[in-house]
Each structure stands twice: as structure tokens, then as C-alpha cells.
Amino acid sequence: xxxxxxxxxxxxxxxxxxxxxxCDYTNSMFDYFLWYKKYPAEGPTFLISISSIKDKxxxxxxxxxxxxxxxxxxxxxxxxxxxxxxxxxxxxxxxxYQLIWGAGTKLxxxx
Amino acid sequence: GAVVSQHPSWVICKSGTSVKIECxxxxxQATTMFWYRQFPKQSLMLxxxxxxxxxxxxxxxxxxxxxLINHASLTLSTLTVTSxxxxxSSFYICSVRARGYNEQFFGPGTRLTxx
Numbered sequence: 684x685x686x687x688x689x690x691x692x693x694x695x696x697x698x699x700x701x702x703x704x705x706c707d708y709t710n711s712m713f714d715y716f717l718w719y720k721k722y723p724a725e726g727p728t729f730l731i732s733i734s735s736i737k738d739k740x741x742x743x744x745x746x747x748x749x750x751x752x753x754x755x756x757x758x759x760x761x762x763x764x765x766x767x768x769x770x771x772x773x774x775x776x777x778x779x780y781q782l783i784w785g786a787g788t789k790l791x792x793x794x
Numbered sequence: 795g796a797v798v799s800q801h802p803s804w805v806i807c808k809s810g811t812s813v814k815i816e817c818x819x820x821x822x823q824a825t826t827m828f829w830y831r832q833f834p835k836q837s838l839m840l841x842x843x844x845x846x847x848x849x850x851x852x853x854x855x856x857x858x859x860x861x862l863i864n865h866a867s868l869t870l871s872t873l874t875v876t877s878x879x880x881x882x883s884s885f886y887i888c889s890v891r892a893r894g895y896n897e898q899f900f901g902p903g904t905r906l907t908x909x
Contacts, residue, residue, distance in 0.1 A: 717896070717897060724885065726889070726900030726902045727887070732896065772838065780826065782898055784837055784838050784840075
């Protein structure tokens with residue numbers, strides 16, 4: 684049973700527009716949420732995170748929103764740039780410091 | 795974030811041989827190290843978690859006798875794929891975490907191809 688779901692396997696966005704990546708989880712005990720970006724044949728790169736006590740965290744073009752009641756988090760990238768094309772994984776941390784990963788969403792930024 | 799290296803970045807070997815992959819945390823005391831594998835177009839699959847000085851904890855379905863993990867120090871963990879077979883061909887990635895931190899920092903990955 685998947686505890687973390689990224690229901691969109693891919694997303695195509697025009698350069699300059701907003702990219703919104705979504706992630707849903709089932710375990711209400713998760714207390715920390717992270718987004719990673721991954722290029723082919725490379726390890727994931729940490730992007731941004733949010734604690735369960737917050738509902739928003741912003742870092743430059745990247746903002747993560749957390750809706751605990753809906754068990755939903757999203758990553759907003761604005762404006763989207765060609766270099767943002769990658770696979771984005773959300774990960775949720777449990778009490779054992781293990782990260783439970785979503786399946787990833789491939790973001791394609793069209794010029 | 796932490797700087798994590800993996801060696802080798804790419805290895806090709808014959809079926810039946812063993813391959814060792816190193817993961818080094820260059821500027822970070824990695825109290826916990828994780829090993830993942832990723833098949834093409836699939837998500838990361840956690841194989842095992844190791845704490846420095848302790849035996850690794852393997853995920854269900856991962857053979858501990860086939861994938862030997864050693865976490866000898868706060869900066870080095872090794873994964874040995876024993877008697878590799880073509881189905882072991884995959885992208886292996888390590889990550890590190892320091893005590894008290896939530897984030898994991900990843901190495902660049904190792905592409906293993908077993909002929």
C-alpha cells in the first residue's frame with residue numbers, strides 16, 4: 684500500500700509559467716516533508732522541505748505548501764525555467780527518520 | 795548540503811563476479827547511510843539502512859547475503875553485490891543523514907551493468 688503518492692507521472696509547462704507538483708500521503712504521523720529533484724543518471728538533489736508545524740515554506744522560485752487536513756503537499760515553481768526539467772520526488776519522513784518516497788513526476792518545461 | 799561521492803560511477807562486470815560500490819560523505823558525519831536502487835523509469839527503492847557501527851537493516855525482499863553493506867565509519871559505507879547477475883543491473887544510489895537532521899543527501903549514483 685503506497686503511503687506517498689504522486690498521481691501525475693508527468694507534467695508539461697510553458698517556460699515562464701507556474702509549475703505545480705502534487706503529492707498526497709496517508710500517514711498522519713509523518714512530521715517532515717521534502718522535495719527532491721533528479722536528473723537522469725544522477726542522484727537526487729534536495730530542493731526544499733517543510734515541517735508539519737508549518738503550512739508554507741518559500742525559497743526563491745520554489746514554494747512548498749502543506750495541507751495537513753487533506754494530507755497533501757505541493758511544490759510551486761515560478762517562473763518555470765528550462766533547467767527545471769527533471770523528475771521531482773516528494774518524500775515524507777516518519778518517526779524513524781526514514782523517508783517514504785513518491786513515484787516521482789517528470790516535469791517538462793517547454794520553451 | 796553535504797557532499798557525497800560514490801565510486802565507481804559506472805561499472806560493467808561479468809555474471810558471477812562481485813562488485814563493490816563505495817559511498818563517502820566528504821564533509822558530513824553520516825550517522826546513517828541509505829542504499830537505494832532505481833530501475834529505469836521507476837522510483838527510488840530503499841534497499842537498506844545502516845547506522846555507523848551497526849549491522850544494516852534490509853528492506854523486505856532484499857537479500858542481505860547478496861547485497862552486503864558495511865558502514866565502518868562516519869564517512870564510508872560500501873555495498874557489495876555478490877555473484878552479480880544481469881537482473882542486478884541497475885542504478886545504485888547512496889544517501890547520508892546526520893543525527894538530528896531530517897534531510898538526506900545523495901551521492902551521484904553508480905550504474906551497474908552485468909553482462
